[in-house]
Amino acid sequence: MTAGDCPGGSGSERAPWRFLDLGRCEPYVAQTFAESVAVSVAAGEVPNTLILAAPATPYLSLGFHQSYEEEIDDAFVRARNVPVIRRVTGGGTTWLDADQLFYQLVYLDDALPGGSGGPADLGRFLRGPVRCLVSLGVPAELRPPSDLVVAGRKISGNAGGDWEGAHLLVGGFLGRADLDAMAGALRSPHPAFSSLLRREMADRISSLEREAVGVPALDRWTAPLLAAFEAEGLFRVRRGSAAPAESRRFESEVRPRHLDPAWLRQPPPPRRASALVRRVRVAGSRFVVAVREEGSTDLVVGVIDGGSTEGAWSVAADDPGSTAPPVVIDPGDPRRERLGSFGI
Amino acid sequence: MSELPSSGRLVPPGIACLAGIDLWVRREPDGSVTVGLTDEGQQRTGRIVHWRGPVLGAVHHHGDAVVSLESEKWVGHLPAPAGGTIVATHDALTADPSPINRDPYGEGWFYRIRPDGSVPGAGTGPAPSP
Known part of the structure; x- marks a missing residue:
């Protein structure tokens, strides 16, 4: 892409983003460290930041507005002994495990030429992950607003939001789909519902394994994804590390918030009378x-x-x-x- | 005087749109200030599927995130335009947030706050009669 293609300059001409490679890490770090980064990005203490991470162990992630009681099968959680984390972005409950790679973008209003912030960012930034998948031999495309699909089957889920004055876009590649866990973790009113959900997931959800690419080692993802963001003119990165303040804030504020039952088990919203x-x-x-x-x-x-x-x-x-x-x-x-x- | 924002919806008299934060404010006769999402804000957010408002009686500082909105795949947290005490919340939006998109300057209002001081766009005194 040339500067002429993109008013305000292409991604490679703008200030580089910081690249934080968290590697394989425990679930609370993988899911929520970006919240601490958001504070620093918003304050201008660090540049816009791309985080790559993968959870070392499985967990469940609840959408910001969802109700634990309505969504989660407690018996499943006890049997698998997995944490449940309420994320600060939207969407539905997701099962996350070591066969998934997360990318998390933390950025300000001027991250993109013409301005950024809001749902439209999903379509703009997700050009990077699409290109990355294609480079790995997976013919993925964006299904608006935020799913990446292969032949109609979802292979990447994404969501965004505003947090602490910065914008977040979080998503991941599904290396291997544990459909039993994905369906079994969700509260069900009847076995027939669970069975139908499991079958539908098998039909509608794909994975790199299913697309015959296999699950690349963590370090095999990095270069293609970074190259894809730059090739799409979105941003280039410079490898960095977490600021001490970000690590301190994570331990003193972010993790305690997520461990607080008052945060996780917020009461369900009132519902309109409905069948x-x-x-x-x-x-x-x-x-x-x-x-x-x-x-x-x-x-x-x-x-x-x-x-x-x-x-x-x-x-x-x-x-x-x-x-x-x-x-x-x-x-x-x-x-x-x-x-x-x-x-x- | 009413304004005509780029989205084309007429802003009713007495309402001031706050640049940069997608909120509108209106001073009420009792001195409280009603707060809601601008038409441009609701268009930018898209169809809103969840709304969570402040707690009645809570005291907030200017800039506190007191409302969260979720459209399909996007969560936004909206700041208080002024510090003060929440004196009314539009709790019906929790069960049905559709008025935010349908009627942002009317039935889509979020909450009323009794401000500690001045409010940008809404001054410090009661609203003039329309």
Whole structure:
């Protein structure tokens, strides 16, 4: 890219970003160290910063506005002995483990020519990870607002937000998809819902392993991703290290906040009266949904994509241990049409 | 005088849009100040799926993050335009944040604060009669 392509100068002409390579680290560092960095970036003490990290051990990440009680299967958490961390960015609950690589961008309003900040940043910055995947032989593309997909299957989830005066964009590459954990960690109103969710994830979520690339070693990711951000004219980096103040702040403020039950277990928001029992976004506009049947305690579980019902089944809510198969609800049945209204 | 921001929605009389933080303020007759998201702010944020407001009676400093908004895949934290005490919150937005997009200067209001001092755009006294 030339300077003429990009008013304000290309990424390679602007001040370099700091590159923090946290390597494989414990979950709280992998997920939340960027919050401490945000304070320093906002104060102008350090440059805009790109962090790469990978969790050494598995954990669950709850979206900023989600309710632990509504989202998380406590029995699963106890059985796997994994921490749950409420992140400061949005989106749904995610299972994260050592087969994933995180990139976290912490930056100010002037990070991009023409200004930055807000949801539009997702599409602009994610050109880097897309290019990186392509360079690794994975024909990925952006599915707005923030999923990277291969042949329609999600291989990277991303989210953004503002924190402590800086902008954050966080995402990761899925090296290997542990679908049992991804589906099993989520609270379910009925075994049929869990089963459907697991099946949908298998259909809609990909991984580098699935794309026959394998899971590259951590240090094999770095150069292609850094090169991709620069080649897209977004930014170039200079390797750096965490400032002492960032490390101190992480230990004295960030980690304690995340360990505080008051932060993790914020009460669920009040809901409008609704028949909706559970809704989980699988990828893009595709949801697995459970709603209560009108005038009955039974549930309708189904798959909705773009507001259209693609499959629906009736299950007995008062007998979740039943081995009876769910009853298919045929097209034209008003219960099936009603289900579609809960997918938006 | 009403303003006509670039998004095209008319700003009602008495409302002042605060540059750079996407908030509007309006001085109420009792001296409190109503706060909400500007039309440009809601357009930039996109369809809002979660809203969390301040706690009634809480005391905040100027710049404290008192509201969080989530659109699809983006969370924004909005600062208090002035220090003071929260005297009303629009809790209905927690269950249904759609008025923020639909009617940002009306039903989409966030909260009212009794300011400790002056508020940019809203002065220090009660609002003049329209």
